[in-house]
Amino acid sequence: MSLYDKIYEVVYQIPRGKVATYGQVAELANLSRKARLVGYALYKIPLETTDIPWHRVINAQGEISHSIWRKGTDYLQRSRLESEGIQFNTQGKINLSQYLWKPTV
DNA sequence: CCGGTGACCCGAG
DNA sequence: GCTCGGGCCACCG
Numbered sequence A: 001m002s003l004y005d006k007i008y009e010v011v012y013q014i015p016r017g018k019v020a021t022y023g024q025v026a027e028l029a030n031l032s033r034k035a036r037l038v039g040y041a042l043y044k045i046p047l048e049t050t051d052i053p054w055h056r057v058i059n060a061q062g063e064i065s066h067s068i069w070r071k072g073t074d075y076l077q078r079s080r081l082e083s084e085g086i087q088f089n090t091q092g093k094i095n096l097s098q099y100l101w102k103p104t105v
Numbered sequence B: 001c002c003g004g005t006g007a008c009c010c011g012a013g
Numbered sequence C: 001g002c003t004c005g006g007g008c009c010a011c012c013g
Helices: A003-012 A022-028 A035-043 A073-083
Strands: none
Touching (some): A003 A022, A003 A035
């Protein structure tokens, strides 16, 4: 049971067609203010890991974040989101007020 | 042990 | 819109 398991658990709960921000995931995982850890946790997820919908996690600007070393996955992430019905505006951003996941309290 | 790195966030100017 | 700086903390060499 590592710190990341908590993060993965939260990400796993993101429903289809919705997205969550790093900060949001951090809070739900009791890691408020530690959004970077969420990014690091996702960074460690192998591409072959399909159990975790990592593509539904985006930054607070409603855009897809990725490191330059993972180029190519940006296409994959956007592709997956679009196939779930999520639309990007002309600036490549997501309308958070519409797609942001509202977790069950 | 230490320093660099990293899918981040927020406030100030 | 932009840049800067601070905060936070695990991982790796």
